[in-house]
Amino acid sequence: MKLLEERIARDGRVIGTEILKVDSFLNHQIDVQLLDEIGKELYRLFKDKQITKVITIEASGIAIACAAARVFGVPVVFAKKARSLNIGKDTYTAKVHSFTYDSDYDITMSQSYLSADDTVLIVDDFLANGAALRGLLSICEQAGAKVGGIGICIEKGFQPGGDEMRAKGLPLESLAIIESMSEEGITFRKQ
């Protein structure tokens, strides 16, 4: 998605060779006009998949999920990162490893909002090692829900998550794939 690549090139900040900060427009401050374009692009990519729910993980996936869901005309369900006292007992759960914090956390989703009748579009802001995505795929499997599509804003192509998902035949589309990056610049994979 050219608009997103241009925005990453202009406003993204690379720290070392691993960290890309896009917090001026995607996951701390949010440019809602850009989000609308991301929502339209995800619809263009997955409009034939009979999507019934858009799912993601709190917190930075929520804005992207809402932007997509309003174009699809379906609800969002977001997985929560810790068991809330108010979430109830009937939940799907999966363990996710955070490479940022080097620790594990649980994600949970109420069984009321995802079932074998659903075909989901999974969205997230980043895909690197794929840990969060594997957690969401596990929740879909527990629910018996079909994965109609996986839409990622920014894939770190130099980390293994994306290529592993493609090798498994999962319907993954990343709107921008970073082949390499340094403080001198960012190179995108041609798609």
Added chain:
Amino acid sequence: MKLLEERIARDGRVIGTEILKVDSFLNHQIDVQLLDEIGKELYRLFKDKQITKVITIEASGIAIACAAARVFGVPVVFAKKARSLNIGKDTYTAKVHSFTYDSDYDITMSQSYLSADDTVLIVDDFLANGAALRGLLSICEQAGAKVGGIGICIEKGFQPGGDEMRAKGLPLESLAIIESMSEEGITFRKQ
């Protein structure tokens, strides 16, 4: 806001006398059409306030903030609930007491995205004791930003936060105010 009151009455679930679950449409599963209407209503209430940013706290405020921000044509900035390794050092911070978990947590916001040039609309899903809102007000004060409005989806009118804010002269509008509730039903405050 009649549409929201009707939805709460239909799909909200009261547990005991304190807990109102709206996770089927507002803060776990999200009805994005309802969000759009909430965004329009917040615009109607605060459109003359020269709003430059919509701010909230992750996670459940993000969807509401995005729905409002797209109508105002301004960015969202959401406060994060823990210091992220990637957020940088130049942050505003405030301590918030969680009554749900009976513990304190910090909220943080990068100083890059809020300044004395901003007039903000603060939004959130719930207002009960006002702890989260006081944290956001503290961040606005640290930034020197003007509070143009506070827009809450559901105020628990039988808890003190909302009336305290109004007594201070803060520009608070709650789209639905619950006067009392029990498992038998919900009574809304006439507005």
